[in-house]
Amino acid sequence: MKFDNILVAKNNNIAQVTINRPSKLNALNSAIIHELSEAFVALEDDEDIKVIVLTGSGDKAFVAGADISEFAHFSVDEGGTLARKGQEMLFNLIENLSTPVIAAINGFALGGGLELAMACHFRIASDNAKMGLPEVSLGVIPGYGGTQRLPQLVGKGKAMEMIMTATMIPATEAFSCGLVNHVTTPEELLPLAEKIAGKIMRNSxxxxxxxxxxxxxxxxxxxxxxxxxxxxxxxxxxxxxxxxxxxxxxxxxxxxxxxx
The missing domain is CATH 1.10.12 (Lyase 2-enoyl-coa Hydratase; Chain  A, domain 2)
Structure with missing residues (x-):
């Protein structure tokens, strides 16, 4: 599989999907959403792939949010369509994938980036990672499932605070509130993902x-x-x-x- 904005590598029954737009801190745009959807559908159909690891390129960001320039001038109808199509095409797809998906958060996971990570079956993070849903600071709310999945993971009160204050939290706090399962060094992030994947693959x-x-x-x-x-x-x-x-x-x- 060849894409313009993501990389897909396969090794030992593990697929690593890397969002590769480092100049924009891997910000989500419509092209990336389409490519990720295509990649996940193909990997789901690949019987050799037992676990998928999703991460971002570079050492600064997993996904630092959505590309605001794409929708800054959208109408009400266009905004609703953006959220609906994105959820159906990618976020709900990942959540319901029968192949386990681990998010390896290697830096900023903000807005749509955190929503993408939360759609994965579980998350691990490097100790330099920061996470948040800053949408209300732009006059909008999370539209890719953030208002639904964040309360499921951290509880209603914590989710309300994070969304209302648009605050970023560090990886240690994300761990303490259950948003991520493990925190490790940037160097050990992908090896840890592979180690966990290995444990998963020993089972049915x-x-x-x-x-x-x-x-x-x-x-x-x-x-x-x-x-x-x-x-x-x-x-x-x-x-x-x-x-x-x-x-x-x-x-x-x-x-x-x-x-x-």
Missing amino acids: SVAISAAIRAVNANFEDGTNGFDVEIEEFGECFGTNDFKEGTTAFLEKRKPNFPGK
């Missing part, structure tokens, strides 16, 4: 995909997450991975999951 990819669907169901309006869990649990019994996992356990050996 079929079961992991089912777990993603079950966890996400709890946050869907009109969906009973417990019912989805029961259904997904039952479906696992019909998979080759379940047969291999239970057989390996009884035979006291490591499983070799076929991914089916």
